[in-house]
């Protein structure tokens with residue numbers, strides 16, 4: 207009897223996994239970086255995800271006490287995230303695997319030695335997996351594994367140690383449970399931080415981020431196919447996922463609309479023996495766009511006519527919407543690059559700004575700049591009002607001051623102004639650029655806002671918002 211029941215359960219689980227698979231494969235999604243994305247239990251309850259990766263353990267290594275950051279979902283400092291344990295259990299009872307991601311786009315982390323790696327492995331094991339710790343930050347939940355999303359560009363060989371040490375702890379589970387090790391490298395191969403760790407062959411699932419990187423994402427079609435082949439062949443023992451933004455707003459570039467994905471991109475990637483499915487950044491954008499729901503509906507229906515990506519073909523851009531202010535997984539590296547660009551930008555930067563400003567001007571005023579009388583203040587206010595009705599968001603000066611702790615942490619100084627570090631009220635990390643006093647009509651300010659909000663480039667951060675108040 208007990209035997210039959212086990213068999214039946216196993217059968218039901220298989221049937222469910224099969225239902226979620228099909229042409230698309232499994233779907234994984236990141237949760238935890240926006241408090242408007244619904245609870246973890248609701249996320250799993252959507253029934254579309256095989257893996258939910260909760261993000262992030264954003265501080266660790268170099269002797270630091272590890273710190274969780276789940277945006278506004280809960281306050282880890284006061285033990286306030288223990289309640290997530292219940293949600294995790296509810297996910298697992300539905301067959302959804304829940305992993306904790308370490309790293310992320312805005313954390314303070316790094317591994318400086320083999321013993322640093324070993325102590326992080328012990329910490330993760332004792333606090334989130336099969337080990338014992340007096341105070342488990344997520345209650346008594348036992349997660350299904352650990353995900354590595356190392357985006358700070360550190361070329362740290364100690365992630366190899368971490369992978370080895372974690373998997374050797376995995377094998378010692380007293381109750382014989384199994385755990386996963388996954389990673390989210392960026393699509394340029396090999397990944398700067400994770401390359402050596404991926405080479406250990408210890409990873410179960412690897413969701414490669416095919417976004418924020420025009421050299422390998424879909425905007426450069428033949429590149430996606432070539433990059434995909436490299437990734438899948440180099441990770442024969444892992445299942446490889448196509449990592450995508452769930453909305454044009456979720457990343458600076460690389461969005462593929464569901465139709466194009468099903469008709470043009472899937473046929474190119476899902477033939478690989480180790481194709482695993484799709485990873486979506488992130489649940490918040492999923493809620494907004496229903497991306498995976500659309501995808502599943504389309505894949506269920508007859509596949510629309512379309513041809514696979516022809517190698518070396520032309521380049522219809524799948525996403526021409528403006529970059530919008532919400533965060534993608536942007537990176538400290540990118541802030542640095544941006545600052546470098548700001549300070550050393552020569553002709554190229556100036557050209558980009560001029561072209562963007564020109565296009566913006568034409569769009570908003572229906573004429574080209576030199577057809578118009580210049581230098582009237584109302585122009586600036588009307589521009590700001592237009593911006594205010596859509597993205598990016600307008601902040602007051604005092605809000606900006608709060609977010610930057612009174613401009614206390616200076617990141618750099620460029621020709622156009624100074625850049626400060628700050629945090630949005632929901633905890634997301636931001637860089638704030640304070641422009642030098644501009645000429646009377648705010649021309650430079652408008653150019654800056656227009657060009658940043660319309661430029662999609664891996665080296666340019668996403669514009670979240672702006673402030674214009676009096677002389678500030």
Ligand SMILES: *[C@@H]1O[C@H](CO)[C@@H](O)[C@H](O)[C@H]1NC(C)=O
Pocket residue numbers: 228229230467468469472473476477509
């Ligand atoms: C790959 O995806 C296409 C549709 O996008 C589907 O028609 C095809 O059957 C899939 N192939 C595999 C091997 O699942």
Ligand SMILES: *[C@@H]1O[C@H](CO)[C@@H](O)[C@H](O)[C@H]1NC(C)=O
Pocket residue numbers: 223227231232256445481482483
């Ligand atoms: C999806 O995940 C399930 C369970 O984790 C697994 O059995 C199945 O093989 C996976 N499907 C694909 C296409 O990898």
Ligand SMILES: *[C@@H]1O[C@H](CO)[C@@H](O)[C@H](O)[C@H]1NC(C)=O
Pocket residue numbers: 320324366367368370371374
């Ligand atoms: C941790 O990793 C280091 C380096 O890879 C290795 O020398 C050490 O034996 C590992 N420790 C355990 C317990 O696996």
